[in-house]
Amino acid sequence: MPSNLTLYNSLTRRKESFKPLVEGHVGLYVCGPTVYNPVHLGNCRTFVSFDIIYRYLMAKGYRVRYVRNITDVGHLTDDGEDRMSKGARLEQLEPMEVAQKFSNQFHDMMRTFNALPPSIEPRATGHIIEQIEMVREILKNGYAYEVNGSVYFDVEAYNNANDDRYGELSGRRIDELMAESRELKAQDEKRNPSDFAIWMRASDDHILRWDSPWGPGFPGWHLECSAMSTKYLGEQFDIHGGGNDLKFPHHENEIAQNVGACHHGGARYWLHTNMLLMNGKKMSKSDGNTITPEQLFSGESKHVSEGYSPMVIRFFMLQTHYRSTMDLSDEALQAAKKGYGRLMDAWQSLSELEAGGSAQNGTVGKELMAGLEAAYAEMDDDFNTPKAVARIFELVTRINALKGGQLSLDEVSADTLASFKERLGTLLFDVLGLRDEAAGAGAEQEALDKVMQIVLDLRQQARADKDWALSDKLRDALSAAGITVKDGKDGASWSI
RNA sequence: GGUUGGGUGGCCGAGUGGCUAGGCAAAGGUCUGCAAAACCUUGUACGGCGGUUCGAAUCCGCUCCCAACCUCCA
Numbered sequence: 001m002p003s004n005l006t007l008y009n010s011l012t013r014r015k016e017s018f019k020p021l022v023e024g025h026v027g028l029y030v031c032g033p034t035v036y037n038p039v040h041l042g043n044c045r046t047f048v049s050f051d052i053i054y055r056y057l058m059a060k061g062y063r064v065r066y067v068r069n070i071t072d073v074g075h076l077t078d079d080g081e082d083r084m085s086k087g088a089r090l091e092q093l094e095p096m097e098v099a100q101k102f103s104n105q106f107h108d109m110m111r112t113f114n115a116l117p118p119s120i121e122p123r124a125t126g127h128i129i130e131q132i133e134m135v136r137e138i139l140k141n142g143y144a145y146e147v148n149g150s151v152y153f154d155v156e157a158y159n160n161a162n163d164d165r166y167g168e169l170s171g172r173r174i175d176e177l178m179a180e181s182r183e184l185k186a187q188d189e190k191r192n193p194s195d196f197a198i199w200m201r202a203s204d205d206h207i208l209r210w211d212s213p214w215g216p217g218f219p220g221w222h223l224e225c226s227a228m229s230t231k232y233l234g235e236q237f238d239i240h241g242g243g244n245d246l247k248f249p250h251h252e253n254e255i256a257q258n259v260g261a262c263h264h265g266g267a268r269y270w271l272h273t274n275m276l277l278m279n280g281k282k283m284s285k286s287d288g289n290t291i292t293p294e295q296l297f298s299g300e301s302k303h304v305s306e307g308y309s310p311m312v313i314r315f316f317m318l319q320t321h322y323r324s325t326m327d328l329s330d331e332a333l334q335a336a337k338k339g340y341g342r343l344m345d346a347w348q349s350l351s352e353l354e355a356g357g358s359a360q361n362g363t364v365g366k367e368l369m370a371g372l373e374a375a376y377a378e379m380d381d382d383f384n385t386p387k388a389v390a391r392i393f394e395l396v397t398r399i400n401a402l403k404g405g406q407l408s409l410d411e412v413s414a415d416t417l418a419s420f421k422e423r424l425g426t427l428l429f430d431v432l433g434l435r436d437e438a439a440g441a442g443a444e445q446e447a448l449d450k451v452m453q454i455v456l457d458l459r460q461q462a463r464a465d466k467d468w469a470l471s472d473k474l475r476d477a478l479s480a481a482g483i484t485v486k487d488g489k490d491g492a493s494w495s496i
Numbered sequence: 497g498g499u500u501g502g503g504u505g506g507c508c509g510a511g512u513g514g515c516u517a518g519g520c521a522a523a524g525g526u527c528u529g530c531a532a533a534a535c536c537u538u539g540u541a542c543g544g545c546g547g548u549u550c551g552a553a554u555c556c557g558c559u560c561c562c563a564a565c566c567u568c569c570a
Contacts (some may be wrong), residue, residue: 243570335520
């Protein structure tokens, strides 16, 4: 499998050629959501980005094991309350009911955005044993200490034994961290402020609790990812992904735990997606600078002038590289909506094109195939979807010109046309994960197609009779019903 | 304060030391009964100040501004 794939590794801060540990296979771990409240759009951006990465790796022929966890324990609020318990108290539900409810909601939203499910979706609460085992290993290796039923990772000991490794991902230095530390809960139990809990003693009123060698407690927030990535992908694996805001401390601590337990840092390539902004600021659950996907779909928000469909939003995401911040604005969404429409119209037009009968390609046929290969090549460059989309739009112009007669189909051989259709479809729908929302399915759509054909035939007759009043009346009435009629060389077409 | 990454034409957003991404908007044209769509053409942008270079938006230095992380977040 020839691969020219390069990707930007956060660990080295360089683009590197991608070489999987095992030829032909890729292990991919992505930090999933903490399911204590509804997903918001920023989450969606990250998971759509990794969905495209997952899809592209598969399209290149790799067998990918994609692990994306669900965090349902250990993630505390500022007050030290577990997020699950807090959600449960507020909604008068069992903690696991909360987790289930928002997991379901999360899955629905991923489906809405046409993001494929991962190969394995492990839950933190389902891997308590593995996490306890990992704590034991870390203790055994001398990188942690127990105080009053809690176990803390000893960053200093880790650094001394591993050549000051802590901070390798985020570029942080331990002395700076210490200088900046503040009063945190259980601070007095820690030897150093930069130490972090890998197992926490449960207070009497703490609902989520498990027995452990150190008494009843629960795992620290960062531990589940270390334990589950190790379990399903091995002590060393290929790619670890997540949002930029997880780089520190979450991912940094993950590496430390992995090294602490198995002497390996886990992933060899770290990929981080950048934040979704609104009004120039990070879209964030905690400070309310947010718009829910539902609001975006319905348009019920002061931030948008109308609703935008999931595929318009996905297309909008494609136009920004995953490592760049993406600023959401109504104007940009408007542009994306039109661009997406033009792209899908062209796809429709392409499907209706028929080869001119030439056995040989002319310039146009060669340009089509070259442009398509260029688009794929852009994906090889750190999954550069904006450039790939740019190349695709150059093809859109050609497709439209073929349809409109400005370019001749005699320049495209039948073989080329067929493989072009197939390869473009793969890129658009299998790799980029778009869906043609206008193309309905089923009996209703079929009936509508037939009805529209009748109406357009009637109008065509009126036009032939130069009965402009009638033809315009039909067009206006359809327009009022939300259907746009476009007169072309070979008759009229319509779109909703 | 420290760490990381940014500031690109009306808006969004890629990008390489020289061969002017792309989308949207705008202008002109072709086509059309009209309209829409489509096609063709047009904009010569790169925070500021220096420096390196034959040549820099792209490399270096300084400076201004912005964001993220350092506390829960994708």
